Amino acid sequence: xxxxxxxxxxxxxxxxxxxxxxxxxxxxxxxxxxxxxxxxxxxxxxxxxxxxxxxxxxxxxxxxxxxxxxxxxxxxxxxxxxxxxxxxxxxxxxxxxxxxxxxxxxxxxxxxxxxxxxxxxxxxxxxxxxxxxxxxxxxxxxxxxxxxxxxxxxxxxxxxxxxxxxxxxxxxxxxxxxxxxxxxxxxxxxxxxxxxxxxxxxxxxxxxxxxxxxxxxxxxxxxxxxxxxxxxxxxxxxxxxxxxxxxxxxxxxxxxxxxxxxxxxxxxxxxxxxxxxxxxxxxxxxx
Numbered sequence: 001x002x003x004x005x006x007x008x009x010x011x012x013x014x015x016x017x018x019x020x021x022x023x024x025x026x027x028x029x030x031x032x033x034x035x036x037x038x039x040x041x042x043x044x045x046x047x048x049x050x051x052x053x054x055x056x057x058x059x060x061x062x063x064x065x066x067x068x069x070x071x072x073x074x075x076x077x078x079x080x081x082x083x084x085x086x087x088x089x090x091x092x093x094x095x096x097x098x099x100x101x102x103x104x105x106x107x108x109x110x111x112x113x114x115x116x117x118x119x120x121x122x123x124x125x126x127x128x129x130x131x132x133x134x135x136x137x138x139x140x141x142x143x144x145x146x147x148x149x150x151x152x153x154x155x156x157x158x159x160x161x162x163x164x165x166x167x168x169x170x171x172x173x174x175x176x177x178x179x180x181x182x183x184x185x186x187x188x189x190x191x192x193x194x195x196x197x198x199x200x201x202x203x204x205x206x207x208x209x210x211x212x213x214x215x216x217x218x219x220x221x222x223x224x225x226x227x228x229x230x231x232x233x234x235x236x237x238x239x240x241x242x243x244x245x246x247x248x249x250x251x252x253x254x255x256x257x258x259x260x261x262x263x264x265x266x267x268x269x270x271x272x273x274x275x276x277x278x279x280x281x282x283x284x285x286x287x
Contacts, residue, residue, distance in 0.1 A: 058099035120148025128223030136167025141258035143171035204241030
């Protein structure tokens with residue numbers, strides 16, 4: 001679940017002026033923690049209003065965004081009414097902010113040791129994804145496939161940025177996301193905790209469709225261009241490939257992760273259904 005740094009003001013004790021001032025806008029102008037546009041901001045407010053530090057609303061649009069403004073205030077955030085050109089200072093002149101933008105608090109990652117201890121299955125390890133939109137799409141696929149936790153390589157992978165938040169379509173809120181330093185050591189720690197480590201890569205020694213999904217799995221995806229690193233291949237228990245039927249040799253990393261995670265979910269669901277059917281038939285025989 002999401003965690004963000006920053007003190008939460010009690011809305012009844014403190015209600016800062018709603019009018020944006022030039023000093024505040026100047027402070028925020030270079031911030032990378034910015035989400036803008038009607039749908040992305042509405043999704044953020046609906047999923048995690050408490051992550052918003054300041055909500056900027058274009059002057060004259062207060063009625064249109066009344067619900068979002070109320071929810072941010074109740075959650076302890078600040079609402080600022082600003083002119084169109086003032087919001088453009090935050091988003092950039094060419095951005096389509098649609099009259100609303102939000103500064104989000106700094107994301108607080110889960111502790112890696114806590115994630116490993118709680119043993120979510122499967123867990124996804126991301127080593128080298130630098131495009132926040134790809135990371136967001138990957139997070140969305142992971143959450144939709146029932147993944148409980150994602151581990152990001154601290155030095156090689158983009159973090160939870162507004163661009164990743166926007167691309168994840170709200171999925172990031174429902175995931176435990178941790179960071180790790182040394183990826184090879186992290187994979188060894190996962191092994192010690194009972195995980196089988198599967199690196200997802202073209203030319204792998206086993207087909208994804210032959211993978212034993214009954215095991216507790218840690219799925220590793222690599223960079224958009226180079227894929228998983230040699231040290232990750234060496235550390236993994238299996239290197240699994242998605243069979244390609246066309247002329248192109250590989251998929252985008254977020255698409256490949258989606259295919260693998262939903263295949264695991266599909267196979268596990270089939271195994272549970274088969275087991276349940278066997279138990280029911282056995283029960284009828286004993287009756």
